[in-house]
Amino acid sequence: GPRKIAVTLSKGGVGKTTTAVNLASGLALAGFNVLLVDTDTQGQSSFMLGVKPQAGLTEFVNDELPLDEIMIKARDRLWLLAGGKSLAGLKRVIDRKDFGGEMTLREKLSTIDKQFDYVILDTSPGWDPLIVNVLFYVDEVLTPVSLEVMTLQGLVEFLKSMSSIQKYNKDVALKYILPTFHDKRVKKSNAILKKLESLYGDHICTPIRYNVRLSEAPAYGQTIYEFAPGSPGAQDYRELIRKIADNPKLF
């Protein structure tokens, strides 16, 4: 079956969507078949890819439309199940179930995910029944961690919440901690990176540097590889893809 990776952290603005979109599109460029699932009411994965979806994950889970009218071909080998405000309706459906609500996503996604090499899930900040659903579906978790004290505190709290899920889902594990917004000229940035490495050494990926190109690309609906292929942002996300695909020869 596919590798299923949640890109998640309760703390806001740490680079979840930027990572989910550039990871998914980079894997597609490298030749893999990728499904990107946006589970955030903000719907920013679609925005970053320059697509305006008419329907998405909500309509898929509720069987409101056939799959070919919902799943968007965002790029070659990259498919998207969009998020957005309609997900509020999906949360109500999940909440109303007396039991098994946490399996809602898993039950539906497992009917379509076999055709993909990777399923990447973007998630909303905070903690809610939809994030719990994501953690009952995936095997692997990647947490983007911006190099600031408030984010470290958010990581500690998130890992406590995740461990309560792991009692019931033995298959889900934190696999990658991705430092983001690394600014080598800022002493604090390096100090927090050192602290992360001392606490979680074996999970830490090569950091994504702060690179303004990453924040500009969404204005054009382009991935970083389209917008600024030579930029530090593009280099760093290619390095992440090599690590995740366990293939240093990619790109």
Place this chain on the structure above:
Amino acid sequence: GPRKIAVTLSKGGVGKTTTAVNLASGLALAGFNVLLVDTDTQGQSSFMLGVKPQAGLTEFVNDELPLDEIMIKARDRLWLLAGGKSLAGLKRVIDRKDFGGEMTLREKLSTIDKQFDYVILDTSPGWDPLIVNVLFYVDEVLTPVSLEVMTLQGLVEFLKSMSSIQKYNKDVALKYILPTFHDKRVKKSNAILKKLESLYGDHICTPIRYNVRLSEAPAYGQTIYEFAPGSPGAQDYRELIRKIADNPKLF
């Protein structure tokens, strides 16, 4: 009664908590009596002030403890009703009501807020029943807006959601748009500031500059005025207090 101000935006990591805490503590320094209410399950307002609460907003709304065992004196003239994971329980209480759930916060806070000059509310990213509760309680909304395309998109979506609340609460209005993370050397930063000013001119406050001191202060549980009183971050938040208190002579 008190001025009631929500510091809120659905987009993550734009400076809501940094603003709520430094606004509340700055108003207290200026001589006002301030209640800071943290409605976020992340509970980061307490963390930034260096306090470890045993109880907070959840226990207050559910009448589990007397007020003097819940409300924390965080600084002179600054009181705190803490957030944190127990707020998940409060959300369930709100959801289970057949009607009037959106008034839960207002009913409880209005029993204690008369003794304050200001009630400042920190909010979680995203959109959920607790944020709706906040918008049915306050009269004024302040949105911190980091100067990036993804945040602009989040602002547009947030204002649509807020307008649906305004149909039912005639008293709540967007009063302040606070640009954050302003980096004058970055062309994009200035361009987005110009765009904000053209769209929302009369609401725009003097921007808060990017200043690493603001991200370091939480490590010591200090406000920016305690940690780095001469820093650009302290200067910019003092300017915000002058604007909000409508008194250019403060500080």
